[in-house]
Amino acid sequence: MEKSVKTTLLDRRSIRRYERDVISEEDLHFIREAIRNTPTSYNGQQYSVIEVADQDIKLKLEAIVGQKQLKTCNRVFIFLSDYNKISVAAKAKGMSNPGFENTADGLMVGVIDASLAMMSAIVAANSRGLGTCPIGYARTANPKAISEVLGLPKGVFVVCALTIGVPRELPDLKPKQSEDLLIFKDKYGTDNMAEKLLDYDREFTEYHANRSGNTSDEDWIGEILSYYQEAMNYKMLEALKQQGYGMRQ
Numbered sequence: 001m002e003k004s005v006k007t008t009l010l011d012r013r014s015i016r017r018y019e020r021d022v023i024s025e026e027d028l029h030f031i032r033e034a035i036r037n038t039p040t041s042y043n044g045q046q047y048s049v050i051e052v053a054d055q056d057i058k059l060k061l062e063a064i065v066g067q068k069q070l071k072t073c074n075r076v077f078i079f080l081s082d083y084n085k086i087s088v089a090a091k092a093k094g095m096s097n098p099g100f101e102n103t104a105d106g107l108m109v110g111v112i113d114a115s116l117a118m119m120s121a122i123v124a125a126n127s128r129g130l131g132t133c134p135i136g137y138a139r140t141a142n143p144k145a146i147s148e149v150l151g152l153p154k155g156v157f158v159v160c161a162l163t164i165g166v167p168r169e170l171p172d173l174k175p176k177q178s179e180d181l182l183i184f185k186d187k188y189g190t191d192n193m194a195e196k197l198l199d200y201d202r203e204f205t206e207y208h209a210n211r212s213g214n215t216s217d218e219d220w221i222g223e224i225l226s227y228y229q230e231a232m233n234y235k236m237l238e239a240l241k242q243q244g245y246g247m248r249q
């Protein structure tokens with residue numbers, strides 16, 4: 001059964017435990033079509049997706065990335081920034097290619113296109129009652145090993161993976177920042193930003209302590225800063241260069 005747009009969007013949460021059930025071909029087709037109709041910069045479609053159904057490949061991904069959803073889900077969709085296709089197209093037409101992927105904006109364009117495509121897939125899958133979880137560690141854990149498993153050519157790197165399957169859990173919805181912290185009116189900012197952020201921190205800490213499933217005594221601000229601390233060690237610039245993104249300007 002198809003959920004309403006409102007339920008699809010407002011009831012969405014990340015699902016990390018899945019049933020063994022397969023996803024119907026009709027649902028997969030809808031997800032693929034939703035991905036294909038994603039808006040993209042210049043209509044350049046600077047992204048592509050690898051749909052992984054093969055359990056051996058899922059196990060390899062899980063071994064590298066360390067997120068169990070990768071092996072228990074029915075499908076992993078891997079969203080890629082992709083400048084290989086335009087390079088192949090330009091070559092096929094004998095046209096010169098300026099190498100947009102070597103600029104910061106080119107990098108952003110590929111990431112934006114791939115991210116929007118992932119959101120299309122999330123919405124499509126959730127509207128069919130499926131569960132999804134983005135896996136950012138697929139980008140950061142070991143870019144070289146992941147590129148080898150997926151056979152990525154130059155001009156292509158993993159932006160994010162998405163696990164999809166029939167949900168085996170219904171975790172509590174995570175409280176998000178209030179509307180006035182997320183959506184400003186006419187220009188940047190809101191009154192008493194620090195106080196409102198501390199209010200949210202308290203609300204989130206309470207959610208952490210009381211949620212169904214595994215509880216935690218960590219606060220929101222502390223948790224986010226420790227994620228950032230860990231992420232300071234990722235060697236993404238090196239990984240991007242390895243995949244042919246030269247970052248010249």
Ligand SMILES: Cc1cc2nc3c(=O)[nH]c(=O)nc-3n(C[C@H](O)[C@H](O)[C@H](O)COP(=O)(O)O)c2cc1C
Pocket residue numbers: 012013014015016067133134135136137138160174
């Ligand atoms: C780009 C991105 C990367 C993410 N990476 C992971 C991940 O590697 N592992 C994971 O369990 N959840 C991951 N998540 C899910 C977030 O933890 C989740 O969206 C967030 O905690 C909010 O919870 P909700 O999705 O249930 O609202 C990721 C989400 C996004 C958007």
